[in-house]
Amino acid sequence: MDLELIGKQMLEALAVQGQLAGLEVKLVELDGLLSKAAKDTEDSIKEKEHNVAAREQAEVQVRETARNVETAKSSVIAAQSHLKFVEKVFREAEQEAAKYDNAALSQLDEATKKFEEFKKKLEADKGDLLEELKATKKELERRQAVLAEQGIELNIGGKPQAKTTYL
Amino acid sequence: MASGVNIIGYATLAVSSSAVNLVDNASPTLPARANRMFITCETQAVRWRADGTAPTATEGHILAAGDSISFTGIIHRQLLEKIQFIATAAGDGALKITYFD
Numbered sequence: 001m002d003l004e005l006i007g008k009q010m011l012e013a014l015a016v017q018g019q020l021a022g023l024e025v026k027l028v029e030l031d032g033l034l035s036k037a038a039k040d041t042e043d044s045i046k047e048k049e050h051n052v053a054a055r056e057q058a059e060v061q062v063r064e065t066a067r068n069v070e071t072a073k074s075s076v077i078a079a080q081s082h083l084k085f086v087e088k089v090f091r092e093a094e095q096e097a098a099k100y101d102n103a104a105l106s107q108l109d110e111a112t113k114k115f116e117e118f119k120k121k122l123e124a125d126k127g128d129l130l131e132e133l134k135a136t137k138k139e140l141e142r143r144q145a146v147l148a149e150q151g152i153e154l155n156i157g158g159k160p161q162a163k164t165t166y167l
Numbered sequence: 168m169a170s171g172v173n174i175i176g177y178a179t180l181a182v183s184s185s186a187v188n189l190v191d192n193a194s195p196t197l198p199a200r201a202n203r204m205f206i207t208c209e210t211q212a213v214r215w216r217a218d219g220t221a222p223t224a225t226e227g228h229i230l231a232a233g234d235s236i237s238f239t240g241i242i243h244r245q246l247l248e249k250i251q252f253i254a255t256a257a258g259d260g261a262l263k264i265t266y267f268d
Contacts, residue, residue, distance in 0.1 A: 162233035167240055 172239065175201045175266040182213050182260040186221035186251045193264065201266035202242040207235040211260025217250040224255050232260075239267060 180193040189197040189204075214227030222228075230236065230252075238246060247266075254260045 162231075162235070164235045164237060166237045167243070 172203060172267040175268050178264045178266070180252065180262040180264060182211065182252045182254050182262060184224070184254055184257065186223075186253045188249075188251045189264070190248055197247055198266055200268050201247060202244045203239040203267040204243070204247060205235065205237045205239060205265045205267075206230075207263045208232055209261040209263065211258055212255045213252045213260050213262065214255055215250055215252045217246045219249055221251050222253045224253060227253065229255065 175198045176195065178189070178193040178195055178197075180187060180189065187193075208230045210232050212229060212231045214222040214224070214229055216222040216227045252262060
């Protein structure tokens, strides 16, 4: 073999070696890209799994909330029913109280009338007694005058007389 | 005075500046069967109490000289046993008492 051919083949070998090195670098890069793609895929799967779990949890919460709403509705209905009952009892009590109020007012009116009548009678009696007192006083003065003519003095408004207490 | 009562006795009670009672100090003392009495106060005003506390010259019911009390409306045995008298001022007083049953 001549040297020229050997040199030419060596140069070609070196060129192939260079291409091989470039291909190795590309291979490493592709391997990296492949690893990254695998990781992204795994992350995506995990995220999807997480989303599915979250959706299921949300569905459970929605069902629970729906049950709570139904329970609350039942409670509201029961409370409304009880309120109606209480209102009925209250109205009946009010009507009953009104009866007593009316009776009490009637009795009060009656008592007031009697009091007024009694008061009028007292006023009349007072007038009669005053007249009687005046007449008695006049009669007393007359008798005092008669006794004074006979030298006898009545002890009226003077020294207190001895008294007896009965127990 | 209640009808049908019987006179049990007559007594005098000297009253001065110390409280006296019918059970210990009257002359004669309170008869056992006496349930009522009529008392008159002589020349000296006295005070009396029957609630178990002795009267003083300034505390108690006043009974002026010449006044009388008739304890005859109901049976007054407890009052007769508890009543105490005292003079309202210096000087001796006296009560005259007639007892009834």
